[in-house]
Amino acid sequence: MSDSPTPAQSAIRFGLIAGVIAYFIWGIFPIYFKLVGDVSATEIMAHRILWSLPFGALILTFRKQWPEVLRALMDKRVLAMLALAATTIAGNWYIYVLAVLEGRVLEASLGYYINPLMYVAAGVFIMGETLRKAQIVAVALAALGVITLTFGAGVFPVTSLILATSFTAYGYIRKTTNVGAMPGLFIEVCLLSPIALIYLIWLIQAGNAAFLTSGLSLDLLLIFAGPVTVIPLMCFALAARRLRLSTLGFLQYIGPTLQFALGLYFGEVFTFYHAICFGLIWIALAIFSFDARRASVLPRPALRTN
Template identity: 55%
Template sequence: MTPDENNNDVRTGLIAGLAAYTMWGFLPIYFKVLGPVAATEVLAHRIIWAVPVGALILTFRNQWPEVRKAFSDWRALRGMGITAAFIAVNWGVYIWTVQTDRIFQASLGYYINPLMFVLVGVFVNREVLRRGQIAAVALAAIGVSVLTIYGGVFPWISFVLAISFTFYGYLRKTVQIGAMPGLFIETIWLVLPAIAFWLWLEMQGTSAFTPDAPGTIGLLLLAGPLTVIPLLFFAISARRLRLSTIGFMQFLGPTLQFCVGLYYGETFTTAHAICFGFIWVAVIVFSLDALAAGRRPKRVAEPA
């Protein structure tokens, strides 16, 4: 690959990554607009309409062979059934959190998510923490403790979001399949219960997806593209950028979510200010440590 081709790849990766995290960061606005629709129904439509959008993208990218290969492997299929359950919990709790004016908790959850990955590495993979990682985890723990003790509220929503996405990400790495084919299979696992729930709402006469509300129908149909397209951008980015670069970019999403929370006038107490202050310092320490580790030359193992 020539230097020009490499520069173009990096530029494309940066644009795609920024697009993905920006869309994820402003996603709360979409769920706020859909506030009158129950979070469970929004979740059902998010799953249902992600399937045809995913199918179109798989066709465009010629990735159906990877999907067929996964369907012939029961172990991989079962693994994605488990990851589908975790991502459904994450999506559902996130939608409900935004609709009930708790965007700050959602933002906090995605700030501490990378630190959760570090802890999984320690307790599951027996990895040894670097000093910067230890400091970042300690700072985040202090921030959460302040919010719990001084603010009188344990941020359980933040932990549900962080833990569900951490387990999703960890288990997802154990299944050898690309981002788009994997998401498609996960939504296939979820789509029948989602359709059944939608039909039940229709029979009860409580569905928001009615001809009397064409605007709401349009918004619910939009759930598919808003679910799949950011992941497509992220997949493009991940193939072209270093992990340390993606590590920096992943904090853009919760930062934008935090700004959206401010825009909607959510209560921001002194406890929140102290907690987020510690979290932001932890993010800086975590990012600088990751950057330093990425630049450090790797030792070449000597032959035995």
């Protein structure tokens, strides 16, 4: 009797590894954006998009996936879904970069802590799922945390909620779109690249670009925006197609935890009301995780044969 994993188990294991890599890189992302902190958020966005093209093309060539790209381009529905995904992730990127550059890493981390509970909301409102009691408690605690921060510190976490909502939407779109991880990501970047290229050319001609004017080290860092963008997104897409949304939500704790630690390291303000808000959300996530784990090990009812 062989103990080797089944194809399904191997796929899940591969998805878990890919997910951990993606969320770890995203967790330490603030370090990269601090290194290019003298560059505007919009210019950083343009470089992320444009330098993702050649790096993505190399991966597609190495993996011999160009035929899949062509098939996706010929499918109007897939192309429309990828256009929607591109718009969603571009908005997420911009808001996140802006938050880090403005010294709001803690607020960004809060958004990604809320994200797993957004997956629950997506399951309810999009897929018609019914919440279990523990899930209702978790969502209520998270909402209470946001309300406490809003009225206690006088700050409504708009950035946090936009980041959580947009990334949940992106994950759902990619999970339900019939295209591979890297081919889909490459098409998304291709759809965004004309706008990024036009903007960057205009910026250079106007003499307002940091690229090619601020030294070789900064130029190399901006070029490196391609790999640091593509690698975690490719890993996330690989994970999203192999794992359940609840599992993805659990893995996502890696990213905001690292971001939270970095926010404290960077000396951002952490008030009493921030502590209550984060504390309530951490309790909510603990309840959510325990409930998801318990639900996954409960015996399922036998199928009826009559």
